[in-house]
Amino acid sequence: MEEQPRVRVMVVDDHPMWRDAVAKDLDDAGFTVVATAATGTEALNRFRATRPKVVVLDLQIPAPSGVEVTATVLQEDPSARVLILSASGEQDDVLEAVKAGATGYLVKSASRAELIAAVQRVSVGDSVFTPGLAGLVLGEFRRMAQDPGPTTLPGEQLTERETEVLRMVAKGMSYKQIAERLVLSHRTVQNHVQNTLRKLQLHNRVELTRYAIEQGLDD
Amino acid sequence: MSTRAAVAVENRMFRALAVLRVVVLVNAVALIAYRNNYDHPTAGWFCVALMVGWTIYAIATYAKPIRRTVRLMVADLGIAVGLLVATPFVKGEWFSSTIPGFWIMGALLAWAVRYGWRGGLVASVVLGGTDLLIRADFDQGNYGYVFLILLGGPIVGYLVESLQQMAAERDRAEREAAAADERARLARVVHDGVLQVLALVQRRGAEIGGAAEELGRLAGEQEQALRTLIRSQDRVTAPDGPGTEDLAGALGALAHRPGVEVALPGGPVELPSAVVAELVAVVGACLDNVTRHVGPGAPAWVLVDDLGDRVAVSVRDEGDGIPEGRLAAARAEGRLGVSESIEGRIRDLGGTATLSTGSFGTEWELVVPRTEGGR
Numbered sequence: 001m002e003e004q005p006r007v008r009v010m011v012v013d014d015h016p017m018w019r020d021a022v023a024k025d026l027d028d029a030g031f032t033v034v035a036t037a038a039t040g041t042e043a044l045n046r047f048r049a050t051r052p053k054v055v056v057l058d059l060q061i062p063a064p065s066g067v068e069v070t071a072t073v074l075q076e077d078p079s080a081r082v083l084i085l086s087a088s089g090e091q092d093d094v095l096e097a098v099k100a101g102a103t104g105y106l107v108k109s110a111s112r113a114e115l116i117a118a119v120q121r122v123s124v125g126d127s128v129f130t131p132g133l134a135g136l137v138l139g140e141f142r143r144m145a146q147d148p149g150p151t152t153l154p155g156e157q158l159t160e161r162e163t164e165v166l167r168m169v170a171k172g173m174s175y176k177q178i179a180e181r182l183v184l185s186h187r188t189v190q191n192h193v194q195n196t197l198r199k200l201q202l203h204n205r206v207e208l209t210r211y212a213i214e215q216g217l218d219d
Numbered sequence: 220m221s222t223r224a225a226v227a228v229e230n231r232m233f234r235a236l237a238v239l240r241v242v243v244l245v246n247a248v249a250l251i252a253y254r255n256n257y258d259h260p261t262a263g264w265f266c267v268a269l270m271v272g273w274t275i276y277a278i279a280t281y282a283k284p285i286r287r288t289v290r291l292m293v294a295d296l297g298i299a300v301g302l303l304v305a306t307p308f309v310k311g312e313w314f315s316s317t318i319p320g321f322w323i324m325g326a327l328l329a330w331a332v333r334y335g336w337r338g339g340l341v342a343s344v345v346l347g348g349t350d351l352l353i354r355a356d357f358d359q360g361n362y363g364y365v366f367l368i369l370l371g372g373p374i375v376g377y378l379v380e381s382l383q384q385m386a387a388e389r390d391r392a393e394r395e396a397a398a399a400d401e402r403a404r405l406a407r408v409v410h411d412g413v414l415q416v417l418a419l420v421q422r423r424g425a426e427i428g429g430a431a432e433e434l435g436r437l438a439g440e441q442e443q444a445l446r447t448l449i450r451s452q453d454r455v456t457a458p459d460g461p462g463t464e465d466l467a468g469a470l471g472a473l474a475h476r477p478g479v480e481v482a483l484p485g486g487p488v489e490l491p492s493a494v495v496a497e498l499v500a501v502v503g504a505c506l507d508n509v510t511r512h513v514g515p516g517a518p519a520w521v522l523v524d525d526l527g528d529r530v531a532v533s534v535r536d537e538g539d540g541i542p543e544g545r546l547a548a549a550r551a552e553g554r555l556g557v558s559e560s561i562e563g564r565i566r567d568l569g570g571t572a573t574l575s576t577g578s579f580g581t582e583w584e585l586v587v588p589r590t591e592g593g594r
Contacts (some may be wrong), residue, residue: 021423060411078554087414095485109442110417111425131482131520138524139484146527151557170482171535171582172520 006032007123009203010052012043013067013085014061018108022056022085022115027118031057040064042129047073052080057094057102065094075202081122095136099204103197107143122139126192134170137200138163144203156203163193224386226284232332232379233287237278245272247322258311266309266318273298275522277325277441283365284373292333296342299326303349307518312355314461326369331376404479410449417442425588440477447475464495467523477516481523488525494587498532501564501572505583508557512581513538529570532585547581561585 009031012044013132016038023033031054035046037060059066070082083104085191094105104122106115107130118128129137141158158166161182170177175189181214182189237253249266257263277295280286302319309318317323323346331339347365354361417438424435465487474481490498502521510520513536524531541558558574561583570587 017419018415021419059461063574087411087418091483091485099376108415109421109439110420116288131480131522135482135522136485138482139486142484143486167522167524167533168374170483170522170524171533172480172518173535177579209588 006030007054007119008032008034008050008052009054009056009119009123010035010037010043010047012040012057012061012066013058014038015058020059025112026056026114029119031116031119038062040066040069041071044072047080048076048087051077053121054081054083056083056085057117059084059097060175065093067093067100070097071100071101073148081125082093083118083122089134091136094133095140098133098137098197099200100138101201103194105130105133107132124192125194127197129169129174129193134166137196138166138170140165140200141196147184150154156199156206158199162192162196165189166196169193170217222383222387222390225383228379228383228386229332230284232382233281233329236325236332237281238327239328240274240278240322242593243321243324244270246409247318247320249321250316251318257309259309262305262309265319268559269270269298270322272318274322274325277329281329284555287333289582292330295326295329296345299323299346300319300349303346303353307353307355315349315354323368323557327372328375331372332379334376335380336373338377339372339374339376340369341372343368345369350530358359399564407449410445414442414445429527443477444475447472449457462492464492466490466495466498466532469495469499470521470523473499473506473521476506476519478518479521481521482517483523484525488523488530490530490587490589497564497568498585498587501585502534504557504561509536509581512541527589529586529588531583532587534585535580535582537580540578540581541574 009026011019011023011033019036019038023036027033034050034052037043037046041053041062041064044064055069056067057066061069064072064084065212066084067176070084073080073082081104081169082097083106084102084104085106085108086094087108099104103125104118104127105116105194106128110118121128139165145157146166153188164182165178168181169175173181175186175193178184179186179189251257251263251267254573273295277291280291291297299319299322301318303323304318306314306487326341327339327346330342334341341361347368348366349367351357352360419437420438420440424431424433424438425436467483467486467488471481471483473479506519509517513519515540519534519536522531522533522535524533564575565585565587568587569590570585573584573586575582575584
């Protein structure tokens with residue numbers, strides 16, 4: 001990334017100590033922290049004003065929630081990336097944020113090096129998974145498959161290979177290890193993982209649309 | 220009982236009673252008009268007018284809880300008794316049915332609803348007794364009628380009391396659930412702050428090094444413990460049916476072991492309690508094995524995958540794997556190795572345990588079928 005322009009980042013956290021620590025770490029690592037925010041409202045206003053590439057977002061912030069901020073940010077600028085940095089690992093919230101389009105998730109106890117690597121990877125369009133998040137996403141696809149309701153479109157279902165890769169991520173294997181085990185390229189593994197997120201988000205959008213039509217909100 | 224729930228039940232009952240009052244009034248008036256066998260028709264029509272008037276007044280007055288006074292209750296019963304007493308004078312001594320007939324049910328049930336089984340009993344004794352006293356002769360039919368009144372009053376009263384009790388209990392349970400939710404929400408806010416600080420101390424401690432590193436490590440342990448506690452708390456839900464438990468919640472608690480990371484689906488994974496207990500024990504044994512062979516605090520991962528008709532649990536480490544031939548050697552020596560014990564226990568649950576081991580580490584894949592008591 002030495003040659004590239006510095007990645008513009010916004011840090012959203014209601015805890016000042018954390019906000020400053022994360023902002024400083026990112027700044028030291030060569031990112032440009034264009035804004036920080038303590039609440040959802042601040043986050044949206046400053047996002048509109050500064051247009052950062054990556055939003056490092058705590059889910060537990062004063063309203064609007066981290067999930068809503070994720071959805072709004074990505075609706076206004078689909079090229080932006082959201083990395084969830086969460087303290088308590090509130091599972092439901094994390095899953096909702098990922099469905100809303102967040103492409104990375106990290107717990108706050110992650111080291112500085114992990115944080116910097118995660119922001120770097122998210123900024124170039126890769127997704128950052130923890131085993132915990134992979135388990136949640138896998139569980140969500142399993143639930144969809146067993147749902148007796150409207151059948152899931154083929155485009156929203158995981159292929160066998162994608163399921164296999166997702167399970168391996170959930171078992172704590174790195175992309176490199178998975179690539180070795182399955183004799184695939186690192187890039188292919190990365191694509192499979194990204195596809196699972198893309199399909200989950202697609203399914204979420206389809207669900208929302210379906211809901212809107214049912215409620216007569218489509219006109 | 221003066222709780223909101225009790226009043227709500229009473230209101231419902233009085234609304235139903237209002238309908239009943241109209242039905243029995245129409246019935247009484249129709250019978251009187253049809254038979255038209257009164258000694259004193261004018262007095263008879265006066266009685267009918269009284270019944271109509273009182274029915275309208277009673278329905279309007281009973282509608283408001285605050286107007287259900289003792290005076291109203293006594294008047295209601297008094298008018299019914301009065302009409303019974305008037306019968307021999309208005310209809311003649313040898314009447315068979317009384318003037319109000321079934322209309323007295325209004326007063327009887329009002330007492331039962333308002334004062335429970337005791338009220339129902341008092342009103343039924345008063346009405347039944349009056350019915351007996353005014354008759355010149357007493358036959359089988361009268362006896363049956365009085366007997367039913369004596370049974371009906373207390374029974375309806377008792378039912379109303381029971382309904383009120385149940386409604387009050389349900390209200391209390393709902394309030395307690397709401398309070399628990401609120402407590403959990405407040406706790407989450409507090410915990411979130413604590414977790415933030417612990418995570419920060421851990422991170423900064425590791426960076427500063429020296430004595431601070433030890434502080435950071437301690438903070439990290441506490442952070443992990445608190446996070447596990449919150450997760451298991453979030454997962455405390457009423458089980459689906461009797462004898463089932465949430466496997467995800469039970470295995471999630473293993474994350475407090477150093478180095479262990481547990482990946483779970485979002486919701487509960489309900490399985491029979493015995494299966495959950497056995498799976499937790501087997502996964503614990505797998506993790507003990509990791510500690511023994513790879514080292515204390517060695518990283519290990521547990522994944523719970525709910526496939527609907529079966530549940531897969533995998534336990535993985537990144538040690539050197541089990542050396543080739545060691546399992547066979549143990550078997551040859553007649554020792555029951557840990558792996559045999561794991562396989563046997565899962566087989567007893569009707570499932571399969573698959574071991575893959577090599578330079579990449581060791582991985583157990585435990586699959587148990589889901590029989591009844593599933594999702």
